Amino acid sequence: MGTRTRIAIATRSPSERAAFTDWLNSAGFDAVPVRDVGASTRDIEALNFEMLLADFELINVGALMHVARYRATPRPVVVIGDADAESEAEAGRRGASYLVRPIERAGLLFAITLALAEGRPMRRSPRKRISPIAGTIDGVPSRLLDVSHEGVRLELAARHRSSLPPQFVLRVPVFNVAIAVQRVWVTTMIGATAQVCCGGELSHNPQRSTTSWRSLVDLTPGIDGTSAA
Numbered sequence: 001m002g003t004r005t006r007i008a009i010a011t012r013s014p015s016e017r018a019a020f021t022d023w024l025n026s027a028g029f030d031a032v033p034v035r036d037v038g039a040s041t042r043d044i045e046a047l048n049f050e051m052l053l054a055d056f057e058l059i060n061v062g063a064l065m066h067v068a069r070y071r072a073t074p075r076p077v078v079v080i081g082d083a084d085a086e087s088e089a090e091a092g093r094r095g096a097s098y099l100v101r102p103i104e105r106a107g108l109l110f111a112i113t114l115a116l117a118e119g120r121p122m123r124r125s126p127r128k129r130i131s132p133i134a135g136t137i138d139g140v141p142s143r144l145l146d147v148s149h150e151g152v153r154l155e156l157a158a159r160h161r162s163s164l165p166p167q168f169v170l171r172v173p174v175f176n177v178a179i180a181v182q183r184v185w186v187t188t189m190i191g192a193t194a195q196v197c198c199g200g201e202l203s204h205n206p207q208r209s210t211t212s213w214r215s216l217v218d219l220t221p222g223i224d225g226t227s228a229a
Contacts, residue, residue, distance in 0.1 A: 129146050
């Protein structure tokens with residue numbers, strides 16, 4: 001296997017597939033179009049991909065998701081679809097990220113980078129996307145975006161990127177929680193305002209802190225209105 005990450009692309013639209021292929025190849029990935037989504041498991045495996053980018057309409061077709069997710073080391077998956085809560089929830093249950101059309105190059109590449117960073121190892125408990133909650137890292141304001149019993153995704157202003165050391169204490173005043181976090185990945189998002197997005201795993205914490213964090217996760221509603229993590 002080469003040094004370029006191989007990303008399988010499965011979409012019904014040839015023009016969309018061509019655009020995604022150009023975007024990924026120009027960004028340093030190796031795009032691998034899936035021309036027969038109904039191919040056998042052996043043929044899909046033979047594509048030797050490390051990540052799957054798939055149309056929502058195709059995730060239940062053939063062996064695509066079986067090859068990507070149901071193996072010893074699951075491959076990250078980004079699903080593309082329309083703005084639909086049920087579709088997004090279904091993708092989440094299948095262990096995939098969900099990207100809403102229309103797709104722009106910057107958004108696709110960010111989703112790909114994020115999925116690759118987060119995709120291994122699999123979480124032991126589901127991730128819950130939440131309405132942002134204010135937190136601080138050594139006094140620097142941040143916002144919690146996703147939570148699970150084992151980790152968190154948060155963002156802060158890009159000018160504070162240096163405030164994200166390999167290990168830090170995240171404080172969430174509204175829940176009176178302070179938890180030690182091990183940084184796993186960090187990336188900068190360029191939009192109307194530059195933001196740093198960071199994913200971390202809970203580090204070594206006393207039982208009391210861990211229990212408080214799990215209460216935060218369990219009691220905070222997800223964006224779909226559910227409260228179970």
